[in-house]
Amino acid sequence: MDLSSDLLINALVAGLLLGGFYAAVTLGVSISFGILDIVNIAHPAFIILGSYLAYLLNSWIGLDPILASVVMLPAFYLLGSLVYGLYHAAFERHGQESLRGLAFFFGLLFITEVMLILGFGVDYRYVTAPYIGPNLHLGVLDLPLRMLVPCLASLVLFIGLQVFLSATFTGRAIMAVAQDQLALRLVACSPTRIKRIAFAISIATTSIAGALLIIIQPVEPSIGRDYIGRVFAICVLGGLGSLPGMLIGAMLVGIVESLTSTFYGPSWAPAVAFGFLLITLALRPAGLLGR
Amino acid sequence: MGSWAFLGVCGAAAAGIFSAALLIGNDYAFFAGYVVLQFIVLAQAWNILGGYTGYVNFGSAAFFALGAYAAVFLHKLYPLPLPVLIAIGGLVSGLAGLGMGYLTLRLRGAFFAIATLAFAVVLQTFVVNWNYVGGARGAYVIRPDSVWLVGSYVHYLFLLMLILAAVAVAIARAIERSRLGYGFATIRDDELAAEASGVPTLRLKLVATTLSGALMGMAGAPFPYYIGYVQPAAAFGLDYAVNAIAMPMIGGAGTWYGPLIGAVLVASLQQWATVSISSELSLLVVGLLLVGFVIVAPAGIVGLVHRLVRVWASARGRSKSVEASAS
Numbered sequence: 001m002d003l004s005s006d007l008l009i010n011a012l013v014a015g016l017l018l019g020g021f022y023a024a025v026t027l028g029v030s031i032s033f034g035i036l037d038i039v040n041i042a043h044p045a046f047i048i049l050g051s052y053l054a055y056l057l058n059s060w061i062g063l064d065p066i067l068a069s070v071v072m073l074p075a076f077y078l079l080g081s082l083v084y085g086l087y088h089a090a091f092e093r094h095g096q097e098s099l100r101g102l103a104f105f106f107g108l109l110f111i112t113e114v115m116l117i118l119g120f121g122v123d124y125r126y127v128t129a130p131y132i133g134p135n136l137h138l139g140v141l142d143l144p145l146r147m148l149v150p151c152l153a154s155l156v157l158f159i160g161l162q163v164f165l166s167a168t169f170t171g172r173a174i175m176a177v178a179q180d181q182l183a184l185r186l187v188a189c190s191p192t193r194i195k196r197i198a199f200a201i202s203i204a205t206t207s208i209a210g211a212l213l214i215i216i217q218p219v220e221p222s223i224g225r226d227y228i229g230r231v232f233a234i235c236v237l238g239g240l241g242s243l244p245g246m247l248i249g250a251m252l253v254g255i256v257e258s259l260t261s262t263f264y265g266p267s268w269a270p271a272v273a274f275g276f277l278l279i280t281l282a283l284r285p286a287g288l289l290g291r
Numbered sequence: 292m293g294s295w296a297f298l299g300v301c302g303a304a305a306a307g308i309f310s311a312a313l314l315i316g317n318d319y320a321f322f323a324g325y326v327v328l329q330f331i332v333l334a335q336a337w338n339i340l341g342g343y344t345g346y347v348n349f350g351s352a353a354f355f356a357l358g359a360y361a362a363v364f365l366h367k368l369y370p371l372p373l374p375v376l377i378a379i380g381g382l383v384s385g386l387a388g389l390g391m392g393y394l395t396l397r398l399r400g401a402f403f404a405i406a407t408l409a410f411a412v413v414l415q416t417f418v419v420n421w422n423y424v425g426g427a428r429g430a431y432v433i434r435p436d437s438v439w440l441v442g443s444y445v446h447y448l449f450l451l452m453l454i455l456a457a458v459a460v461a462i463a464r465a466i467e468r469s470r471l472g473y474g475f476a477t478i479r480d481d482e483l484a485a486e487a488s489g490v491p492t493l494r495l496k497l498v499a500t501t502l503s504g505a506l507m508g509m510a511g512a513p514f515p516y517y518i519g520y521v522q523p524a525a526a527f528g529l530d531y532a533v534n535a536i537a538m539p540m541i542g543g544a545g546t547w548y549g550p551l552i553g554a555v556l557v558a559s560l561q562q563w564a565t566v567s568i569s570s571e572l573s574l575l576v577v578g579l580l581l582v583g584f585v586i587v588a589p590a591g592i593v594g595l596v597h598r599l600v601r602v603w604a605s606a607r608g609r610s611k612s613v614e615a616s617a618s
Contacts, residue, residue, distance in 0.1 A: 039401045041349070041408065090586040100585050102347045102404050103540055107582035110533045114575045225529065229409025236402070267420050267427075274413040281402060282394055 006140045011262040012255060013141055019254025020151030021216060023158055023247050024209045025227060026234045028202035031161075033232070034240040035178045036195055036202075038087065042105045044224035044231060045112040046203055050076065050210020051125075051219040052116060058127040065127045066153055069211030073204050080203025083108070084196045109224070116221035124218035132215060150212035157208055161201075162243050174198040178241055226270055233277035252276070294465035301457035309453055313446075321449045325517060327558040328452040329510050333531065334538035334550035335459040336506035341536065342544035343472060344499045345479030346396070350407030351535035353414045354384040354504045356526035358511030363424045363521055366432055373451060373513060380512030381505040388504020389497055396496045415527045429522030432515040448517050452510075459506055463547035466502075475499060479545070507535075530574055534558070537581040543593025552592055 032040045057068035091101045136143040165171035181191040238249030261269045358380030395406040438447040466472045477485035542553020564573030
């Protein structure tokens with residue numbers, strides 16, 4: 001009894017930490033898919049790219065992975081800006097974003113993955129940092145620092161973005177672009193420019209999410225695929241366009257996945273997110289805190 | 292030409308191709324040809340949903356693998372002839388397509404696309420955990436050496452896939468010219484308007500997902516016999532999903548000949564590049580081609596040719612009128 005309740009508490013806490021990390025992974029999609037209506041399914045591929053860049057900086061000059069990802073932020077912002085420019089010029093401007101835009105992002109996902117395989121092979125890569133390895137013991141709780149640090153970093157990122165979106169002019173313009181583009185034009189603000197900034201921010205988050213991912217687990221090019229279902233499930237579960245809803249969704253998926261892998265085995269965990277996605281789509285398509 | 296007559300033409304073309312392959316007599320021609328044919332079926336299947344109806348399926352690999360694993364399961368359970376396995380593979384994948392469409396198609400198109408991606412991951416999880424069909428280790432399928440009437444088993448596989456490809460092309464053309472096809476097109480062009488003018492959109496979409504899934508499953512069922520050893524990572528490979536999208540998009544989605552052209556060109560290119568360069572690089576080429584065509588030539592090769600013909604015709608018309616006015 002005691003043993004299993006310990007196990008349960010540990011699984012719950014591990015799930016919360018995992019959920020915190022999932023929030024960082026999903027943040028970008030919440031912006032691009034939830035607010036801008038751009039179905040960027042290549043998002044997880046950019047996250048893996050972020051992991052590999054953090055790995056490179058870590059193995060070359062021993063830079064801390066999170067610090068490395070912060071250094072890479074401008075590069076990812078630029079990349080996002082370029083991708084949006086291409087997307088807008090080729091599809092959005094003509095109103096043909098649905099089918100061809102999806103194929104475009106799918107192509108990007110595939111190209112990124114194959115390039116990473118060509119560059120690094122399919123071996124698992126990992127980073128070294130002082131907080132990878134040791135555990136924090138609190139009574140019956142075992143807190144692995146390699147989970148705790150990403151969770152905290154993710155929460156900082158989440159709070160930062162939430163404040164940015166609700167308190168600054170640009171942030172509020174980003175929220176407005178989803179609701180009324182004409183009104184945005186009336187305050188002399190170009191919707192395209194705002195969308196470009198927002199999309200670039202969503203790609204910039206993948207730099208940090210990628211570094212957090214490679215702290216948590218070793219990375220190889222194709223594991224991004226596991227995150228596609230998860231990321232969109234969390235985004236839909238929380239309600240499109242709602243960041244707090246997304247955080248709750250991430251925590252829920254994290255906890256259920258952690259319970260599943262503790263009590264049924266880790267190989268079943270990927271199915272959890274899909275179950276959530278299907279149930280949400282069937283029962284409440286607007287999500288938990290949907291607009 | 293009527294649809295049945297066209298099926299006859301496809302059959303005749305298939306017979307011609309098979310005898311030509313027999314004349315070459317090289318087993319590699321059958322091995323490589325099988326892959327090209329398999330991609331013709333996959334491309335046509337994707338096109339039914341993606342090209343005609345406008346709903347993107349990223350989970351082609353899942354439907355393909357479902358057919359393959361249905362065959363593995365039955366192979367272990369009770370030996371059945373391959374055509375029966377193909378039919379059952381089609382049935383299973385068709386049902387999966389129906390279920391998935393029912394759950395997601397009442398929402399916006401993007402949800403369907405995402406759900407197909409997630410569906411592939413989950414199905415792979417189930418297969419990895421299912422020891423009876425080999426789990427993560429994979430399963431060996433030992434194929435007989437020869438088959439009654441056809442001879443070599445590779446020839447038999449090639450012939451079956453050839454028939455399947457001919458049928459898939461004929462089905463696609465028949466759909467394009469039927470009420471069903473017009474219904475699909477209204478959904479693709481303006482779903483709201485179609486719904487408002489009384490087109491039973493949900494039912495039509497379900498027909499499309501079922502048909503498309505069934506064809507993919509049928510393409511997958513002989514796969515274990517072709518490759519001899521199936522492992523989840525191979526059957527669920529992203530390259531199937533990418534190829535199934537890239538081929539119709541490159542050839543020209545929404546027509547029956549576009550996917551045919553795209554599949555023959557891209558699959559042959561891949562076969563050649565895999566042998567002479569490397570398989571990773573050949574996949575990269577497909578990805579780049581997909582993105583390039585989607586951006587530059589949205590209607591694919593077929594669209595490019597149409598555009599060229601129009602330019603040429605108008606140029607000729609102009610020069611004629613110039614001549615007429617000069618004389």
